[in-house]
Structures are given as structure tokens and as C-alpha cells.
Amino acid sequence: MPWCAGRRRACAGPRPRAGWRSPGPSSTGCGGCRRGPCALAAAGRTKAAARDRRRRAMVAEPKRMARRRPAAALALAALLAVGEAAGVEGRLEWAQRVTLGFAVGGVVERVAVRAGDRVRAGALLARLDTRPFDARVRELAARAEALVPELEEARRERDRTEALYERAVIAEHERQLAHIAYARA
Template identity: 50%
Template structure:
């Protein structure tokens, strides 16, 4: 009877030990939220701001115009560059025909070496002029594109430093007009001891809890140097916001394996 009781109880103890070991494998750590991607936006061109569409706290989609410069001058430059390219295209074609004609006459010993060289030089020069004009058109189109500051990805507007009528001058350093952060993901950062960090690996799944909500994320970074002023290492978990709007500095809990 006594032996039978032990044999029946053994599986129960095994299950209990498995449950306890499973709980010990996962641990919770206090963390704080940070932006995963935070970008200061400006423009490499100069001009006067005609419209500011961004507002602090606003959610914007990738490609949305946040700040618009007066683009009349940029459009005029595109038109001018396009016209010059068309003009040089005709000149280039004529120079090519003259080169081909000169080579044919030279082969027939009707044209001198000097005359052939002049035709070849003219053709090379027009090719160079055409290439430069084409590059100028590309640059003019880029400048027109840069006259609108757009959201680089789905984002939250953190700060707006632009104002209608403001003149943007980038002679010394780029001027920040709008600061945005990724609207779809954030970072939960915790500080762990050397022993707690040791078994972790990049890409491991981790759970982030914020105000009763849970998000499944991945370990994005594991510090190799201690946080300044401490003997602990920073571990960052990237997680999707899933439609929620959190703020930097909010407390969270990370469950790590």
C-alpha cells in the first residue's frame, strides 16, 4: 500500500516541479519606454515656409507633407533645366551627324586630320554639355522634391519648430523643422545585472506589459558596456504599439526568458 501511494504521487510531484521550473525560467524586470526611431527632419534647400501642416501629437502617414516651402522658384528651375536639355538634345544629334559625316569623308581621304579632329571634339563637347544638362535637370527636380518636408514613415509628430513665413537657411548646419518618431513600434529598456544578461540573445521573444496591456516583442539590443554610473547592462525590447499611444518615460514590465 505504501509503495503504491509513492508511485501515484510521483507524477504529481513531477508536474509541480515542471511548473516551478517554468516559472523560474521567466523573470520580470522594470523598464521604461523610449522611441525606437526618432528623426529630426529638415531640408537641404533654402526658402520661405508657406505652410506648416504638422501639429505636435499628430499621427501622420509615410509621405505626408509636414512643411512646405515656396516652390515657385524650384518649379521654374525645373522648367529651365528641361528646356535646356531639349535644346542640347538637338545640338547633340546634329554634332553626331557631323562626326559621322566627317569620319566617312576622312575614310574617303576627302577630309584632313585636323578637320576630322574638330568634328570629333565638337561631338565630345556636345555629349558633355548634354550630360551636364541632364544632371542639372535631376538636381532641379530633387530640389523641388526637397521643398516639401515629408514624413519618412508612419510617425507621431513630437515637436514642430517651423512657422509660416520663416526663412530656412542651411549655410552652416541643417535646420530642424519637425521631429517625428515611429508610430508603430517602441522600445522598452531595462537595466540588468551581468548574470541576468548572460543567457539572453538578440531576437529572443519577450513580453512587454504596460498598464494591463501585453505586447509580444523581441530583444533588439543587449549592452556590452555597463550603463554609466552603474554595474548593470541595458537591454532593449522592441514591440509593436498595436494602435496604442504610449509616451516616452512611461513605466513598463519586461518578461524575459
């Protein structure tokens, strides 16, 4: 049986094309088919129309809640309005959506929460694989250790140059060059 977009229920009218929007309920029917059970229901001449009026009255309260919980209100309204239908078309939306990011890029090793879990501020949500970072730290530590002898050599050369300058054996320029070499090391 075709689907009536205006009344959101099955009816005898033609099924609209994809992307077509119904003008909504009207006095001659649902706005989509304008004939069949929807037209009779709109005129209030069937038992189904009376049942629909009662259901609409019951849906009024959930519609007030719809501003706060659109997904729950949509599901409740669809069940009340459709009743016997085999399936419900709809779209669920997040109540609140937050974009997460890490300070550095990497591969996610473990996700600590599941969809729907409540979390507190500062709680662990996901852990990155630290192996690439650990390797880089070890590499930099090795380079720093390799530079220690150069620093010691530059310090000894600076001290020797300072002693020679005090005895007036070398010029001021050579003393400054030794200080610059130590600062670079």
C-alpha cells in the first residue's frame, strides 16, 4: 500500500517521488493523495478519524517535550500516529554533540567509553599509541648524551682561553671566539 507523506501513514493514494514534500494536511485530505482513506479521515467520516483525533490529543503532551528530547518525542509520536504500521521512517539526532581532539596526531590504541556512556570532565575517553613518541624520546636522549663530551671540550677550551687572556698571551678576539663556541655547544 502506498505511503501518504502528509498524514505519515499508509493510504490508497499514489506514493510521491523521492525528495517531494507534501503541503501538509488540508480539508480535502492529507495533501499528498487527496483521495482514499486520508480524504475520508480528514472529513471526519470514519472510525479511524475518531481514533486519530484521540491519538492526536495524546500526542499533544509529548510534542511539548519534543523541544527537549526530539528523538524520544519523534519515536513516541510515530508509534502513536502510525499504530499498526510495520515500519517507521525517521531520523534520530544527538541531544548534544562534542568534537574531540588530541594535542598531537597518532593512532588510537584504546577507546575507554562506549556510545551512550555518561562521562565526566577530565575522564579518559581514548588513549593514543605511545610507541612512536617513546622512540622519538629515546632518539633525542641519545643525541643529548652524544653532545655531552662536546660541551665538556668547549668548557675546557673556554677556561684555557680565559687563563691565557688573563696572562695577556692571547687577544680579546680569541677570548670572545672561545665564549661563542662554548655557548653554541
